[in-house]
Amino acid sequence: MLNKFEDLFRTVRNLHSVTDLLKSMGEKTENVFDIEDNFRGSAQMKACVERVKSIPEAHALMEARYLGPEIDLETLLKLPLGTLGHTYATVMKTLDFDPNFFRQREIETDEDWVTMRLRKTHDIFHVLTGFGPTGGELGVLSIQAVQIGYPMCVMMQVASFGLALKRQPEKLSYITQQAARGMAMALEMQPLIAQCWEDGWDKPMQQWRTELNITDPVIDEPYSLKNRLPGLELAW
Numbered sequence: 001m002l003n004k005f006e007d008l009f010r011t012v013r014n015l016h017s018v019t020d021l022l023k024s025m026g027e028k029t030e031n032v033f034d035i036e037d038n039f040r041g042s043a044q045m046k047a048c049v050e051r052v053k054s055i056p057e058a059h060a061l062m063e064a065r066y067l068g069p070e071i072d073l074e075t076l077l078k079l080p081l082g083t084l085g086h087t088y089a090t091v092m093k094t095l096d097f098d099p100n101f102f103r104q105r106e107i108e109t110d111e112d113w114v115t116m117r118l119r120k121t122h123d124i125f126h127v128l129t130g131f132g133p134t135g136g137e138l139g140v141l142s143i144q145a146v147q148i149g150y151p152m153c154v155m156m157q158v159a160s161f162g163l164a165l166k167r168q169p170e171k172l173s174y175i176t177q178q179a180a181r182g183m184a185m186a187l188e189m190q191p192l193i194a195q196c197w198e199d200g201w202d203k204p205m206q207q208w209r210t211e212l213n214i215t216d217p218v219i220d221e222p223y224s225l226k227n228r229l230p231g232l233e234l235a236w
Contacts, residue, residue, distance in 0.1 A: 030103070032152065032156075033102070033103040033119075035152045035155060035156075036115050036119075036151075036152045037103075037105070039151040039152060040111065040112075040115075041111075042151065044149075044151040044154075045111045045114075045151055046111070047149060048111070048114065048148050048149045048150050048151060049110045049111050049114055051148045051149055052110075052114055052148050052193060053110070055191050055193070055194045056194075057191075057194035057195075058191060058193050058194035061117070061193075061194070061196065062110055062113050062114070065107055065113055066117075066196070067107075067113075067116060067117060067120060068120070068196075068197070068198040069198065070100055071099040071100060071120075073089040073092055073093055073099060074089075076088060076089035076201060077089045077090065077093070079201060079202050080202070082204050082205055082206070083201065083202050083203060083204055083205065084124075084127070084128070084197065084200060084201055084202075084203055084204075084205055084208055085201030085202060087127055087205055088123070088124060088127045088201075091123070091126075091127055091133065092123065095133060095134065097123065097133065099120075099123065102116075102119035102120065102122075103119070104116075114148075114150070114193070117193060118144065118150065118193065121192070121193075121197060122140070124197050125140045125143065125144075125192055126140055127205075128192075128205070128208060128209065128212070128214060128217070129143065129182075129185060129214060129217055129218060130217035130218035131178075131182065131218050132218075136178065136218065138156070138157065138160055138175060138178045138179050138182065139178045139179070139181060139182035139185075139218065140182065141153040141156050141157060141182070142157060142178075142179045142180075142181075142182030142183045142186065143182045143183070143185060143186040143189075143192065144186075144192070144193075145157050145183070145186075146182075146183045146186035146187060147186045147191050147192065147193070148191070148193060157179055160175055160179070161175065161176065161179075181218065185214065185216070188213055188214075188215065189212045189213045189214050190211070190212045190213055192212070195212070
């Protein structure tokens with residue numbers, strides 16, 4: 001009975017956080033961390049961890065509790081044009097994003113590691129897939145929903161569809177297409193959580209995409225950053 005009440009309270013908290021986030025058009029990013037923290041210890045998060053463990057490379061990173069060093073954008077900007085590090089740093093600097101802004105959590109369990117690793121690398125996923133950080137959020141969330149069933153991502157998918165259907169039906173086509181493209185990419189590409197990006201900052205973007213089997217990055221959609229960031233043509 002206690003577990004049922006815990007699940008009910010968790011659902012209520014998450015629905016409140018999701019609604020608040022979507023009403024703010026994604027600006028209240030603290031709500032994302034609230035949703036992730038609310039899933040801590042849940043059956044859904046345990047199932048996600050098991051899926052991550054089934055990926056040998058990801059399991060190795062998990063066992064090592066690998067998060068990598070703090071990201072230094074100035075150092076990454078010194079890398080050659082077209083590399084992952086230079087492209088990522090250029091995007092983050094242009095948008096005035098702090099790569100270390102995410103909420104911290106002590107890593108006591110495997111699920112803590114999954115959450116913290118995804119928080120740290122989230123914007124890398126945006127850069128590699130082409131789903132721009134300012135408008136392609138659902139595309140990236142859809143990738144993690146498909147590849148490892150990350151609960152927050154699954155919940156945001158469902159909530160985005162529901163809110164658009166009820167309050168912004170004119171945006172439903174855009175939202176569903178973005179999610180569909182992200183899910184399709186997820187089925188084709190290698191698991192993103194299994195990658196040690198920090199060992200390949202100096203690797204060209206195209207090489208990363210080839211190795212990950214990202215054959216159709218989003219570069220010509222409204223939520224791509226290609227046309228907003230002069231000088232990144234070689235990377236895209």
